[in-house]
Amino acid sequence: MSEDDVMALDQAILHTENEFVDAMTAFEGPLARDLLAMMDADLTDTVILTASNDYAIEVPVSDFFDYDVVLALSTDGTRLSMRDKGPIWVVYPISDHSELDDPVYNARLIWQLVRMDIK
Amino acid sequence: MARRSPITSLIIGVMFAAAIGMAGFGFVSFQRDLDALDKAGQENISWSAMQLEIELLRFREIVHEYIAEDSASVRQVNRRFDILWSRISIFQAGLVGQRLTEYDTNGILIRLFAELHEQAEWVETLDTLDHAQLEALHEAFVPYSIELRNFSKTVFIGESQILSEIHMQMRGSANTTLTLSAVSVVLLLCGLGYSSWQGRRFKLLAKSNRKLADIADQASQSKTKFLTMMSHELRTPMNGVLGLLALLRQSKTTGPQKNLIDRAEKSAKQMIGMLTDILEFAALQNEEMSIEFHTFEPAQLTNELEELFLAEAFRAGIKFSVNTGENCPVRLYGDQRRLKQIYAQLIGYFLDLAGMDKIVLEFGYGNGQLSAEFQLDYGLSGASWTPDMVLGNRSDKTDGFAADALGPAVARGLIKKMGGNIRSISTKDNLVVLAVDIPVAKITQSTVNVRLEMTSEVMATICRTALRDSPVGFETTGRQNDTRIVLFETGGLDDSIRVAELRQGYPNALIVAIGRPIDAALFDETIEVPSQISSLVIRVVSRLMPRLKQLLPTPKN
Numbered sequence: 001m002s003e004d005d006v007m008a009l010d011q012a013i014l015h016t017e018n019e020f021v022d023a024m025t026a027f028e029g030p031l032a033r034d035l036l037a038m039m040d041a042d043l044t045d046t047v048i049l050t051a052s053n054d055y056a057i058e059v060p061v062s063d064f065f066d067y068d069v070v071l072a073l074s075t076d077g078t079r080l081s082m083r084d085k086g087p088i089w090v091v092y093p094i095s096d097h098s099e100l101d102d103p104v105y106n107a108r109l110i111w112q113l114v115r116m117d118i119k
Numbered sequence: 120m121a122r123r124s125p126i127t128s129l130i131i132g133v134m135f136a137a138a139i140g141m142a143g144f145g146f147v148s149f150q151r152d153l154d155a156l157d158k159a160g161q162e163n164i165s166w167s168a169m170q171l172e173i174e175l176l177r178f179r180e181i182v183h184e185y186i187a188e189d190s191a192s193v194r195q196v197n198r199r200f201d202i203l204w205s206r207i208s209i210f211q212a213g214l215v216g217q218r219l220t221e222y223d224t225n226g227i228l229i230r231l232f233a234e235l236h237e238q239a240e241w242v243e244t245l246d247t248l249d250h251a252q253l254e255a256l257h258e259a260f261v262p263y264s265i266e267l268r269n270f271s272k273t274v275f276i277g278e279s280q281i282l283s284e285i286h287m288q289m290r291g292s293a294n295t296t297l298t299l300s301a302v303s304v305v306l307l308l309c310g311l312g313y314s315s316w317q318g319r320r321f322k323l324l325a326k327s328n329r330k331l332a333d334i335a336d337q338a339s340q341s342k343t344k345f346l347t348m349m350s351h352e353l354r355t356p357m358n359g360v361l362g363l364l365a366l367l368r369q370s371k372t373t374g375p376q377k378n379l380i381d382r383a384e385k386s387a388k389q390m391i392g393m394l395t396d397i398l399e400f401a402a403l404q405n406e407e408m409s410i411e412f413h414t415f416e417p418a419q420l421t422n423e424l425e426e427l428f429l430a431e432a433f434r435a436g437i438k439f440s441v442n443t444g445e446n447c448p449v450r451l452y453g454d455q456r457r458l459k460q461i462y463a464q465l466i467g468y469f470l471d472l473a474g475m476d477k478i479v480l481e482f483g484y485g486n487g488q489l490s491a492e493f494q495l496d497y498g499l500s501g502a503s504w505t506p507d508m509v510l511g512n513r514s515d516k517t518d519g520f521a522a523d524a525l526g527p528a529v530a531r532g533l534i535k536k537m538g539g540n541i542r543s544i545s546t547k548d549n550l551v552v553l554a555v556d557i558p559v560a561k562i563t564q565s566t567v568n569v570r571l572e573m574t575s576e577v578m579a580t581i582c583r584t585a586l587r588d589s590p591v592g593f594e595t596t597g598r599q600n601d602t603r604i605v606l607f608e609t610g611g612l613d614d615s616i617r618v619a620e621l622r623q624g625y626p627n628a629l630i631v632a633i634g635r636p637i638d639a640a641l642f643d644e645t646i647e648v649p650s651q652i653s654s655l656v657i658r659v660v661s662r663l664m665p666r667l668k669q670l671l672p673t674p675k676n
Contacts, residue, residue: 019163020213053174053202082201083208106163112205 001035003087006071009034014070016095018109020085027072027091032064035071041118049090049108050115052082058119059108067100068093071113085111127317134310138303145296152289164218167209168274171228172267174203179260185245186253193245200235200242207232222274227266234259339405346401350394357394361387392467396525399460403532408457410537413587414562415455417443417482417489423459424480428466435470437478444483450566450592451489453559457533461555462491464530465509469495473504475551488539489559495551506543506553530555567670568594568602570625572617578608578633585659589667602628603670604663607642609634615641629666633659 009030017024041047041061050056063069072089073080080086089111094100178199184191210216210228219228241248241256248256364384372380402408421441432439462480469478477496482489497503509527534541539557546552569591573579583593594602602625607618609632618641621630632642633655639645646662648655 018213019215020209022212052198053170053177053206082198083204085205103163112202 001038006030006035006088007073009038011073012068012070014068014072014091014093016091016093018091018094019106020109021075024095026076027070027089028075028077029071029073029088029091032069032071032090035116036061036064036118039116039118046119048115048117048119049110049113050117051110052112052114055110057108057110061118063092063108067097080111082112088113127313131310131314134306138307141296141299141303145292145299148292148296149289152285152292155285155288164215164222165271165275165278167206167215167219168222168271170206171231172264172271174199174206175231175260175264175267178203179257179264182253182257182260186250186257196245197242200239204235204239207235219274222277223270224273225266225270227263227270231263231267234263343401343405343407346397350398354391354394357387357391361391393525396464396529399529400525400532403529403536408533408536410454410457412452412454412560414450414452414566414592416450416592417447418449420455420459420462421482424462424466427463428470432470432478437470437476439466439470439478441480442482444481447482447484447489448561450562451484451559452562453489453557454537457537458489458557458559461530461533461537461557464526464533465493465553465555468509468526468530469493473551475504484559484561487558487560488556491555491557492544493553493555495553497549497551499549504551505546506551509553510541510543562592566590566592567604567667568592570594570602570605570628572605572621573608573633574610575608581655582606582633582659585656586663589660589664591667604628604666605630606659607632609636613637618642629670631663631666 006029011028012031014027015024016027036047043062043065045061046058047061047064048056048058070091070093072091073087075089080089090109090113092100092105092109094105178196181191181196181199185193185196207228210219210223210232223229238256238259241252245253361384364380364387368377368380368384399408421443424441425439428439466478466480469475473495474497475495476498477494479494479496481492481494483492484490495504508524509530511527511531531541534555534557537557539555541553541555544552544554567590569586571579571582571593573582586593605621605625605628607614607621607630614632614636615638618630621628629643630641631644631646632639633646634648636642636645644662644666646655646658649658
């Protein structure tokens, strides 16, 4: 899937804080579940998210349906560059769900996302 | 179950409060420790610090590969540079950045970030650099590796210390909570033990009290049984003696012999009276005496008392009279039998021992009480007797035997049982006045006067019994115009003359025949006597009640 394909999906705006930003930030990008739907992912599946530095993490697909997880392409209107966590930063709605304020979910805030594989 | 004393309740309350307080403290401590642990875990500081070192190494490696014309491309070098840049730049924002900066006492992150800025142009134009420049690029980052290693180490040690402190804090909290829990358990056990001990103590006390009460009750019952048995046993031979004396009296006796017989008879009767009083007294003591309420006429009570004591008073040379005052109601509601008992005990005592010339008993009524005023007139001789024994006052001046006190004691017991009192009104030289006041209800309900024209006392008694609880007053004073029913016992003979007399004498009354009259037409109602005489009571009530309801006057407001 190309960047254009991703940009062509419906873009959502998520306002949230996390441990890598100073204040409430607007993260723009498609919802992760929309992308997974295109990949025919099942709720029982696991998706492997890989970053450009080869850091990889397994995330249950159910996360993306339980929460409005955004594949952020820009923050506060500014496109994310490689030097600034781009091209895609996986962002959870931590401010909306207190249970997400946890090391388990913090480890899933993977940036420089370059690959998603369904397991 | 016995109520706890205030002190016991306070102790138990304090113990429970302490236990709850300690549990609360333990909970708060654990919650605080968990929050600290959570916070420590959230910030992936060690991981982020190590990532800096790893990405710098990777960047240097790929630059080295590029210089060695191995496998790395410009694009790959730039990618690694961007990754390194993104890793270093996280110190600029967020909680992770803040924590990393706190550890960066040497400013390695700022310097490295500045170096990245400086080298960015060269990295972006990598393919234009010569070998020396490439080497210089590679060398520029070498010193930072060692510093980043030390930085990682510092972060790792720092984070380990924090975790260690949290662990120690948790251990301390756990120990404190454990100690407090143990103390609270001990307190609770002490509280339970104390409560249990108190409970057992009260149980033992209650058991002991019950035993004592049972013993006292048994003793009282034994005493009563003994008294009852002895009284019955003694009365039987005494009645036998009286019978023999009566027989002896019928035979020829001389004057002195008759005197002896009289005195023996009197002694025997006194003995029997005393035994009866003992039984009455025992019944009072054991609260076995019941009070029954019926309608009665003070006038009848007066007549009965006069009949009982007139002869005895005459023999003793004492003038005796019983009257009802003007304010005394015609009918009252109370226990006539017990009232008669009270007055009889007192009159008997006065006649025996008081030594007066004259006794006048006058009944009055006021404030819901029947008042019986005893006027003991000593004439010119003056009173040498005091009513202490009657009033229940102990006095050394009284020289009566213990037996003398029994009659007044029974009277006082009955008066008290009926809610009344006995008092001295006057004790002048020649006149002693005592009053007995007993609560008795006045009959305000309208009643129907009934006249009994019976030839047999049995029939009269049956009629009285039947109408005992009805709104009926039995006319005995000759108020003929008020009489509304005459109950006439037919004798199977011609009753016409007598009925005519009754019609004339009681013009407003219904004449009701009890029995089977020869001419039923003479009567307004006939009540036949059933074969079982006891059923007559029911028959009288059922036949007369409708008549009574018709005859009862309308209550006035």
